Amino acid sequence: MDLEDTREEAEYRARARAFLDANARKRDRTTPPGRYGGVDEEALKAARDWQAQKAAAGFAGIRWPEAWGGQGGSAIEEIIYAQEESKYTVPRGVYEIGLGMCLPTMMAYATHEQLERYTGPALRGEEIWCQLFSEPSAGSDLAGLRTRAVRDGDEWVINGQKIWTSGAHLSDYGILLTRTDPSVPKHKGLTMFFIDMHAPGVEVRPIHQMSGASHFNEVFFTDLRVKDEQRLGAVGDGWKVALTTLMNERLAVGDEPRPDIEDFIAFAESYEMNGAPAIKDPVIRDRIADIYARSAGVKNARFRSITALSRGETPGPEASIGRLVNAMKQQEIARLALEMMGAAGTVSDPAVAPALGSFQQSLLSSPGQRIAGGTSEILRNIIAERVLGLPGDVRVDKDKAFQDMA
Known part of the structure; x- marks a missing residue:
């Protein structure tokens, strides 16, 4: 594993800085973590402006x-x-799914004309994309989904429901x-499309989360008509x-969520x-050491993937390790902070809560981190089988044919 930048990489890093x-x-220990999920018009405009600025640069x-x-x-x-x-306070999150997962899929399967139409606006932050995969009965077992698309001439008629759509x-x-x-095994009877989220037949219902945010959504499709030219890949x-x-999702959601161990150390000081x-409390110091060691382990495991990329190689399924560990650490860090606060830990109002209520918010939103991008159980299976x-x-x-499944 090589932890040093090459000359070209160092020059690129200097340009980015x-x-x-x-x-x-610049982010410092006084910077409160951003809360992705509470996106109002002002926050959305800030995200659009920052994305446009990045694209221009x-x-x-x-x-x-x-x-x-x-x-x-x-x-x-x-x-x-x-x-x-990640060392700066910038509006992140709104575009990560579209630019990190959806558009790379489009570039692999969409037509030249479609890419000319959609890539530019997405890159400049003018249009936002989402990923419509999970369903009430098909989350971890994605291939068990039941949203149906039936061909009608040059169009497809889609009915069904998605859930937890960020x-x-x-x-x-x-x-x-x-x-x-449905007459073939579940992995073989699926077809991908891209759709207009404002088309007739699409209904989005935000899910009010216990953190107070409404970032996840239910999406219902009622006789949604999609042209066959919006199909990505072959039928089936x-x-x-x-x-x-x-595969793109594993890389796009691999960062450590905040507040992280550095935020906790600043709070404990x-x-x-x-x-x-x-x-100065020995019990707190012992817990910090344990969490810090795991953070360092994830960081160095990520360095291995970075080294592979630097050599032109493709990282393997070991990227799931960081996702699994980080999601559990987020919960542990938040719980530890609230234990320290005692009764004050029940107060989440940023105006009066310690650390602007960031640890309370983190504890309430952390269960979603153990589901989004692959549940912890699925990630363990991936690590066990493929690593x-x-x-x-x-x-x-x-x-077994999907229609014959109980």
């Missing part, structure tokens, strides 16, 4: 082909920029996985197309317990 220094506020679509408005750069350059941007209430377009043939080949999206800073080489789960329905 110069852009960020000139246009964004050449730091959006870093890996995208130049033909579609990208920079034609490398994966390592994209990671370097993301590393540097950002659907803000989105202009989405990629949609449907079932087009939707699982292959979905895997393209999911300033918050008093028994007349002294909490950081450690352990025997796979028994899958009795693998070769």
